Amino acid sequence: xxxxxxxxxxxxxxxxxxxxxxxxxxxxxxxxxxxxxxxxxxxxxxxxxxxxxxxxxxxxxxxxxxxxxxxxxxxxxxxxxxxxxxxxxxxxxxxxxxxxxxxxxxxxxxxxxxxxxxxxxxxxxxxxxxxxxxxxxxxxxxxxxxxxxxxxxxxxxxxxxxxxx
Amino acid sequence: xxxxxxxxxxxxxxxxxxxxxxxxxxxxxxxxxxxxxxxxxxxxxxxxxxxxxxxxxxxxxxxxxxxxxxxxxxxxxxxxxxxxxxxxxxxxxxxxxxxxxxxxxxxxxxxxxxxxxxxxxxxxxxxxxxxxxxxxxxxxxxxxxxxxxxxxxxxxxxxxxxxxx
Amino acid sequence: xxxxxxxxxxxxxxxxxxxxxxxxxxxxxxxxxxxxxxxxxxxxxxxxxxxxxxxxxxxxxxxxxxxxxxxxxxxxxxxxxxxxxxxxxxxxxxxxxxxxxxxxxxxxxxxxxxxxxxxxxxxxxxxxxxxxxxxxxxxxxxxxxxxxxxxxxxxxxxxxxxxxx
Amino acid sequence: xxxxxxxxxxxxxxxxxxxxxxxxxxxxxxxxxxxxxxxxxxxxxxxxxxxxxxxxxxxxxxxxxxxxxxxxxxxxxxxxxxxxxxxxxxxxxxxxxxxxxxxxxxxxxxxxxxxxxxxxxxxxxxxxxxxxxxxxxxxxxxxxxxxxxxxxxxxxxxxxxxxxx
DNA sequence: TATGAATGAGATTTCATTCAT
DNA sequence: TATGAATGAAATCTCATTCAT
Numbered sequence: 206x207x208x209x210x211x212x213x214x215x216x217x218x219x220x221x222x223x224x225x226x227x228x229x230x231x232x233x234x235x236x237x238x239x240x241x242x243x244x245x246x247x248x249x250x251x252x253x254x255x256x257x258x259x260x261x262x263x264x265x266x267x268x269x270x271x272x273x274x275x276x277x278x279x280x281x282x283x284x285x286x287x288x289x290x291x292x293x294x295x296x297x298x299x300x301x302x303x304x305x306x307x308x309x310x311x312x313x314x315x316x317x318x319x320x321x322x323x324x325x326x327x328x329x330x331x332x333x334x335x336x337x338x339x340x341x342x343x344x345x346x347x348x349x350x351x352x353x354x355x356x357x358x359x360x361x362x363x364x365x366x367x368x369x370x
Numbered sequence: 371x372x373x374x375x376x377x378x379x380x381x382x383x384x385x386x387x388x389x390x391x392x393x394x395x396x397x398x399x400x401x402x403x404x405x406x407x408x409x410x411x412x413x414x415x416x417x418x419x420x421x422x423x424x425x426x427x428x429x430x431x432x433x434x435x436x437x438x439x440x441x442x443x444x445x446x447x448x449x450x451x452x453x454x455x456x457x458x459x460x461x462x463x464x465x466x467x468x469x470x471x472x473x474x475x476x477x478x479x480x481x482x483x484x485x486x487x488x489x490x491x492x493x494x495x496x497x498x499x500x501x502x503x504x505x506x507x508x509x510x511x512x513x514x515x516x517x518x519x520x521x522x523x524x525x526x527x528x529x530x531x532x533x534x535x
Numbered sequence: 536x537x538x539x540x541x542x543x544x545x546x547x548x549x550x551x552x553x554x555x556x557x558x559x560x561x562x563x564x565x566x567x568x569x570x571x572x573x574x575x576x577x578x579x580x581x582x583x584x585x586x587x588x589x590x591x592x593x594x595x596x597x598x599x600x601x602x603x604x605x606x607x608x609x610x611x612x613x614x615x616x617x618x619x620x621x622x623x624x625x626x627x628x629x630x631x632x633x634x635x636x637x638x639x640x641x642x643x644x645x646x647x648x649x650x651x652x653x654x655x656x657x658x659x660x661x662x663x664x665x666x667x668x669x670x671x672x673x674x675x676x677x678x679x680x681x682x683x684x685x686x687x688x689x690x691x692x693x694x695x696x697x698x699x700x
Numbered sequence: 701x702x703x704x705x706x707x708x709x710x711x712x713x714x715x716x717x718x719x720x721x722x723x724x725x726x727x728x729x730x731x732x733x734x735x736x737x738x739x740x741x742x743x744x745x746x747x748x749x750x751x752x753x754x755x756x757x758x759x760x761x762x763x764x765x766x767x768x769x770x771x772x773x774x775x776x777x778x779x780x781x782x783x784x785x786x787x788x789x790x791x792x793x794x795x796x797x798x799x800x801x802x803x804x805x806x807x808x809x810x811x812x813x814x815x816x817x818x819x820x821x822x823x824x825x826x827x828x829x830x831x832x833x834x835x836x837x838x839x840x841x842x843x844x845x846x847x848x849x850x851x852x853x854x855x856x857x858x859x860x861x862x863x864x865x
Numbered sequence: 866t867a868t869g870a871a872t873g874a875g876a877t878t879t880c881a882t883t884c885a886t
Numbered sequence: 887t888a889t890g891a892a893t894g895a896a897a898t899c900t901c902a903t904t905c906a907t
Contacts, residue, residue, distance in 0.1 A: 217468070233893050235880090235893055244876095304381075304382065359505050388902065404868095552881095564889090565888070630791060668857065670853050675840045678844070680843075692836040717898095730901090
């Protein structure tokens, strides 16, 4: 549900009220329950939606490693600029994942894919410790999620230190 | 309240119940209200407590810049290892700061100090873009908060790319 | 609806859900509403079904009074053994009859017939107070409904005290 | 809670609404929850209250068996006349006991005590099959619960067939 | 300072029923 | 005849907060 997604960005998972979701769509609370059995299920759907959106930043496979990495970072910067709420929602979900198994599944799935892509790129680039560089990128992106205006600068750094080598 | 701090780490700000805080201390709910007027006030106290703990990683001022940076990163790594809950709580507070002004005050205060220290160090080290490096460090630390086991690797990267220059 | 009957025996009238009835028959809830307008109507149908089943224990009219009574008690014992759920359902209906007029109609109709038969038998047997004996039998049967394993013993007592006279 | 007891007699366990109970006492719904954690707990309390009331019909131990039995039946008749709702509630509870363990505990406890008393009496009276007579009495009383006006007649029969021997 | 009782606002969920197809 | 989607009314329970003691 897109409405739920937008509401999470606005009021957080904690402030998410089924009533508001239903109102945003213009239907009754019970009608919402007709489509989504439980609140947890709705949150899980939001989590999977977010994971799918993030997956769009994966670089095309036909690019050379260096270009692929640049393309990926560019896509991330672009997404942060165009849809900052997505990253807010992701931050909320990361926290919720600690307690909600179905959210955890979605979050971990997305992260595993991301990690695989990055590690592959850094390995192809001949990095001495690809896993470590991967974690640095992931951490930096996660850490800058709540400050979209700083994201370009941080992402640029990630590319720069890389090219600098 | 230390009890509240521990509970936030365990069940999150969303799951924080005044009743449990009171029970953890062994007093009645109403007695808790005598010491802390409102729940928001308690959360604010937790936020300030967290900020104070983080401030302990600031490097001693008498060190040379390079040593100071290393000391700071070491202190962070140490803190992550010894008190991982602190970082969980910080992640919760970052999210809450978006909506709760008093939490925001504490979080922004701590972050401003941190930013000042880092920028000072990177400037003293002759970095071309000290502000950018600062944001990278902050983002990376924030991003690795929920995965304490990855923290050493990420912090090592931050030191390495730095020294590598 | 047989499905409703079985469900009442299992989960009680209170736990009866139209959705489950529909599912048991393999049709949609709305389709169920096509056949049975309202839930009360379905319950009334169940009540009439139960009354009809109980009516099968009426003794054949051609028997001598003593044999007829014995036959009736035997038929009851047989029914309790073969279809204990019927008596569970009857107990539920007795309670519901206090508030639902159409259930009351079915229950009272069945009971009036039963009472007439018993009174007739006891009168023919020359009992001093046929009405009282009738009520004893009815009460005993009703009272043993929820404990089918005790029924044979109680029914035997009814026959014994009777014959003992 | 007396209010809950009265309401069960009126609208049945199925129709019991915490709101009404609270209203009957003149307190808020949440205040009711403050005293009784859950609805099931309230029902269990009602069950135990009913069991306690029924226990008052146990005959004094100093009486001779025949007198004790008569006293017990008299006490029952008296209770039916004075407090017919108690028996309505008991009928409700018997049905609920099939699904609610805590109600079952109360109901079975009361019934076990009753059964013990009756069996003791019938044994002392030299009945050939005391257990069977016990079950007849229990069943008859249970069966006449919902028709208090018939109770005297049925109870008289129980005494009569007994004395008739 | 401490507490127990009380409260009100609100949240999720259930369920019989209806409407349009 | 059958259905899926929609609904509204209601029910239980939670929780921060307040009041009187």
